Amino acid sequence: MPVEDDLFEKLRIELRRGSLVLAVLGALREERYGYTLRVSLEEAGLPIEEGALYPLLRRLETQGLLTSEWREEERRNKRFYRLSPVGLAVLGQLLAEWNAISESILRLTEKDK
Numbered sequence: 435m436p437v438e439d440d441l442f443e444k445l446r447i448e449l450r451r452g453s454l455v456l457a458v459l460g461a462l463r464e465e466r467y468g469y470t471l472r473v474s475l476e477e478a479g480l481p482i483e484e485g486a487l488y489p490l491l492r493r494l495e496t497q498g499l500l501t502s503e504w505r506e507e508e509r510r511n512k513r514f515y516r517l518s519p520v521g522l523a524v525l526g527q528l529l530a531e532w533n534a535i536s537e538s539i540l541r542l543t544e545k546d547k
Contacts, residue, residue, distance in 0.1 A: 454482060456532060458490060459525045462500060465516040467507075491515055499524055 457480050461471055468488060475482055482490075494500045499521035504513050517525060 450480075454480060454486075454490065455494070456525075456528055458487075458494065459499065459517060459521060459528065462515055462517045463522070463525070465514050467512040467514050471515065494521070 454475075457475060457478070458471070461474050461478075466474065468484070468491065471491075472482060472484065472487055475487075491500065491502075495502055495515070499518060500515050501518045502513050502515045504511050506512075
């Protein structure tokens with residue numbers, strides 16, 4: 435892999451990492467369990483490996499942004515996640531910040547008209 439491709443890949447992963455937090459919080463406005471969350475993220479164009487998703491969910495729950503509970507569904511125990519009230523407030527703040535950053539980047543990168 436040429437150096438430029440390697441550099442791009444590292445920067446892409448860095449950019450994606452922060453975006454996934456926002457995507458997960460947004461997707462968990464409605465309750466989901468891990469597998470359905472992964473599917474919804476993938477369908478939206480943001481695939482994530484299980485090995486990355488579950489540690490992220492645990493971290494967000496530890497930070498108080500998510501709540502979870504184990505329930506039996508289809509004869510299996512599944513852990514369901516949902517935004518906490520604090521998570522909902524933080525999501526609103528992060529979306530406002532995301533929009534401001536996005537607008538700034540667009541202004542900086544638009545070609546002269």
